[in-house]
Amino acid sequence: MRLGVLDVGSNTVHLLVVDAHRGGHPTPMSSTKATLRLAEATDDSGKITRRGADKLVSTVEEFAKIAASSGCAELMAFATSAVRDASNSEDVLARVRSEAGVDLKVLAGEDESRLTFLSVRRWFGWSAGRIINLDIGGGSLELSSGLDEEPDVALSLQLGAGRLTRDWLAEDPPGRRRVAMLRDWLDTELSGAAATVLDAGPADRTVATSKTFRSLARLTGAAPSAAGPRVKRTLTAAGLRQLISFISRMTTADRAELEGVSTERAPQIVAGALVAEASMRALSIETVEICPWALREGLILRRLDSEADAATLIESASVGAAVRDAGGADAADRSRGKAR
Numbered sequence: 001m002r003l004g005v006l007d008v009g010s011n012t013v014h015l016l017v018v019d020a021h022r023g024g025h026p027t028p029m030s031s032t033k034a035t036l037r038l039a040e041a042t043d044d045s046g047k048i049t050r051r052g053a054d055k056l057v058s059t060v061e062e063f064a065k066i067a068a069s070s071g072c073a074e075l076m077a078f079a080t081s082a083v084r085d086a087s088n089s090e091d092v093l094a095r096v097r098s099e100a101g102v103d104l105k106v107l108a109g110e111d112e113s114r115l116t117f118l119s120v121r122r123w124f125g126w127s128a129g130r131i132i133n134l135d136i137g138g139g140s141l142e143l144s145s146g147l148d149e150e151p152d153v154a155l156s157l158q159l160g161a162g163r164l165t166r167d168w169l170a171e172d173p174p175g176r177r178r179v180a181m182l183r184d185w186l187d188t189e190l191s192g193a194a195a196t197v198l199d200a201g202p203a204d205r206t207v208a209t210s211k212t213f214r215s216l217a218r219l220t221g222a223a224p225s226a227a228g229p230r231v232k233r234t235l236t237a238a239g240l241r242q243l244i245s246f247i248s249r250m251t252t253a254d255r256a257e258l259e260g261v262s263t264e265r266a267p268q269i270v271a272g273a274l275v276a277e278a279s280m281r282a283l284s285i286e287t288v289e290i291c292p293w294a295l296r297e298g299l300i301l302r303r304l305d306s307e308a309d310a311a312t313l314i315e316s317a318s319v320g321a322a323v324r325d326a327g328g329a330d331a332a333d334r335s336r337g338k339a340r
Contacts, residue, residue: 002029003303004067005296006060006077008104010039010138010162011264013056015063016296017070022304026297032066034059035264038082039139039162046087053092061100076299077104080112081139081160107295109156113142115298117151120207122301123293129204132197134279135294136212136272138162141279143193145200152200155193159186161212161272169271172252179248179274186278194282206285208235209294211265212272217290218260219243229292236287237280244273 001021007014013034020026036059041052048056060077067075083089084106096104107115113135120133133151135142139160144151168174168182208217213235218224220239223231247255248270256266265272280288 001073001304002071003300004070004072004075005299006063006067006075006102006104007296008036008038008056008060008077008079008083010080010082010160011035011037011268013059013063014296015066017067017072018300020300020304026300030066030070032063034063037162039160040166042082042086046085048083048086048088048092053095056092057095057099060096060102060104064100064102074303075102076303077102078107078299079104080107080137080295081109081158081163084109085139085158109140109142110154112137112140112295113144113154113156114151115302116142116209116295117144117146117154117298118149118301119293119295119298120209120291121146121149122297123291124205124207130201131205131207132203132283132285133207133209133291134213134276134283134288135209136161136275136279137210138268141275143197143279145197145203147201153197155196157189157193159189159275161268161275164271164275165268172267173249174270176248179244179270182271182274183278186274187282190278190282194279197283203285206283206288207291208276208288209291212269213276213288214290214292215260215262215265215269216240216243216273216276219247219258222290224260233290234287235276235290237277237285240273240277240280244270244277247273 002019005016013036015032016028017030018026018028036055038048038052038056041049043049064075083092086092089106093104096102116135117133120131130147132145137160139162141157141159143155144153146152169178217233217235220235220243222233252267255261255269256263261269
């Protein structure tokens with residue numbers, strides 16, 4: 001089955017086309033991105049501006065056409081924190097439905113966390129034991145922990161890299177005092193959530209997902225994306241601290257020249273690094289392993305599971321009916337035999 005996943009995030013709109021079937025590895029066929037920065041296209045009242053909504057509608061319409069021309073049997077379209085937090089989200093979603101012809105669903109933060117955890121569990125398997133996963137987006141930070149495919153804890157905090165850049169690090173480069181203040185504030189904000197995650201039990205494996213974590217790992221020496229998704233990549237707390245002292249003194253333009261940092265991510269990589277550092281510190285994590293699968297793959301896997309479950313139920317019902325019919329026929333034959 002060819003599926004399209006349309007992810008409307010705080011920074012980008014991303015269309016991923018995959019060939020997938022239950023029990024198999026989803027195979028990426030194409031990936032298309034557009035930078036919208038929806039979170040920045042929000043006015044003081046919390047509404048997505050008319051211009052921001054116009055760009056969203058046109059981009060979704062364009063990407064839906066790409067999905068159709070790519071042979072997608074289905075397009076799963078969802079939006080995360082930028083649309084979720086907007087005070088006019090219902091109006092924007094209505095415009096997308098009527099003008100682009102796409103039913104864009106808004107994912108709750110906890111659902112983001114759960115679906116991302118599912119993809120991590122499937123990637124590493126049952127032998128990984130209890131997993132703690134961290135995921136940094138533009139608008140939110142997701143934390144999860146569990147032994148099964150459904151995590152015991154799934155949290156979403158408004159600590160995204162883009163959000164914190166706008167609220168805390170407006171100067172370019174950010175001042176040392178602001179960086180120090182943000183560090184202290186993050187420690188306070190994360191204390192309760194970290195306690196909840198740790199109360200669920202000690203982790204056998206600590207994992208991180210998202211483009212922010214992949215960029216940070218690359219900046220601290222992990223293999224480039226060209227090496228493939230199955231190469232082991234890690235990020236250490238010590239390496240992260242050294243990286244922050246380096247990139248926090250650079251301008252956005254200079255950070256964009258670093259390998260592993262895109263022009264779109266350069267403005268918020270410092271805030272992302274500070275969130276990663278604070279999360280690892282709060283959870284007493286020294287090293288995280290980077291998982292190439294995240295929210296989009298989790299949504300694909302859940303979709304395939306639900307389809308297969310329905311098919312299994314139908315098949316089981318048909319087999320059961322056939323068995324009952326056969327049993328009834330055999331009983332009838334035996335009855336006729338006794339009569340004779």
